[in-house]
Amino acid sequence: MPKIVDPVARRRAVAEAVLSVVARHGLERASLRNVADEAGLAIGSVRHYFADHDALMIFTMRELSRRISERVRVHAERLLAPDGCTDRRAATEQLLAEFLPLDDTRREEAALWLAFTAAAHTRPELLSCAAEMQQDMHSLVSRVLHEAQHTGGLPDNLDVELESKRLAALLEGLTVQAALLPGRFPPELLRQVLRRHLDALKSSG
Numbered sequence: 001m002p003k004i005v006d007p008v009a010r011r012r013a014v015a016e017a018v019l020s021v022v023a024r025h026g027l028e029r030a031s032l033r034n035v036a037d038e039a040g041l042a043i044g045s046v047r048h049y050f051a052d053h054d055a056l057m058i059f060t061m062r063e064l065s066r067r068i069s070e071r072v073r074v075h076a077e078r079l080l081a082p083d084g085c086t087d088r089r090a091a092t093e094q095l096l097a098e099f100l101p102l103d104d105t106r107r108e109e110a111a112l113w114l115a116f117t118a119a120a121h122t123r124p125e126l127l128s129c130a131a132e133m134q135q136d137m138h139s140l141v142s143r144v145l146h147e148a149q150h151t152g153g154l155p156d157n158l159d160v161e162l163e164s165k166r167l168a169a170l171l172e173g174l175t176v177q178a179a180l181l182p183g184r185f186p187p188e189l190l191r192q193v194l195r196r197h198l199d200a201l202k203s204s205g
Contacts, residue, residue: 015063021035030057061126075098088153138168170197
């Protein structure tokens with residue numbers, strides 16, 4: 001009997017090969033040939049699942065986004081559940097910290113995401129995915145702050161929409177700095193900056 005191949009699993013495996021190539025050599029080296037070699041496949045097999053190189057890059061970018069989003073969702077569901085959680089302040093910090101490069105996995109993801117978003121400036125096929133993920137992150141930050149205000153954790157007169165944008169910009173800026181200069185922005189410093197910002201929000205308004 002011919003071997004049954006799960007097309008979703010195969011596409012994700014090829015995307016993982018792309019990420020491995022990009023992590024080691026940069027996005028410009030993620031050719032179909034190099035990706036096929038990394039995945040241990042014939043180049044024709046890669047073409048069977050992706051119409052062209054652009055389709056492969058778009059899928060890989062969305063796969064990276066999915067991987068990050070699934071991890072964040074675990075924290076979001078606990079924090080934003082109807083019955084709430086016992087320590088909202090700690091849960092909020094844990095959720096937002098998932099966007100920061102605090103360990104090897106998240107540092108690699110941050111570097112990969114920066115590579116793809118930088119490429120989106122000259123490769124418009126990647127731009128919509130970059131914009132979607134940024135919007136998803138901003139929407140989640142806004143929802144978290146609105147919920148904190150609703151439950152009394154933030155002042156009633158706080159401009160939540162403005163503060164959401166400021167907090168999202170802080171997270172993005174810390175991620176860029178830590179991805180480029182990890183020695184100057186170690187995990188504990190990133191946590192301290194985030195913690196200080198959240199503490200300051202409580203006295204804002």
